[in-house]
Amino acid sequence: MAANLAAQNAYKQNSVTTASPGELTLMLYNGCLKFLGKAKTAITEKNIQEKNTNIQKAQAIISELMATLNMDIPVSKNMLSLYEFMNHRLVEANMKNDAAIIEEVEGFVTEFRDTWKEVIRINRQQQFGSGNNGQA
Template sequence: MTAQTSAYNAYKQNSVTTASPGELTLMLYNGCLKFLNKAKTAIHEKNVQEKNTNLLKSQAIIAELMSTLNMDIEISKQMLPLYEYMNHRLVEANIQNDVTLIEEVEGLVTEFRDTWKEVLRINRQQQYGSGNEAHV
């Protein structure tokens, strides 16, 4: 391991340990999108193991997002079936080697991620005032 790799890994670890819950959720969405993209590439390259690995990672992230829902909040009750649907579609995509199913889930995750980014932006704007809001 090079010093550069070691420094980068330390930075990544520090980013996760110092992130707010909202930022961690954003990281999960981004990670899910990264693994979905890798799974699509693996299907095109006919690399079954790589496809499976990355779809399972995406499913694990969706499971984590599901487990963190606060079911006392109405929106969580609406999101849970969507997460379950996405998980089911990824199982189908894995079995059928179907990029279009992955792209369907990718669209939903992107929409959730973009909405979450906007929520974080608005919260920061309210927290820090309109003059010096932090950018997400």
């Protein structure tokens, strides 16, 4: 069991250290969604400490996403505002034990994640192409 856990941890560490910046961002979005889901479950189970811990983890990820924005790109200002809004809503969700607010934030994070996945896919397609210069 301990060896299996050590192997899983090594795999996770290797995944993070070898991931591209785009893949790391995708991992952040997925992690945020995981913690939001756990927070909703904790609200249902009336586990206030677990809810608080997972909302704070989601907020830490959103803060990291904010810190990585390139503010020289115009869309980053809009993203920053949306991230700030999501963090504010998570503070509300935490204070009110409101799973509906968490679901609202999940909707934003899911859209961002799915868009980011598509960006990665398009970039890979352009980078590695079909090998025939786009001709059928």
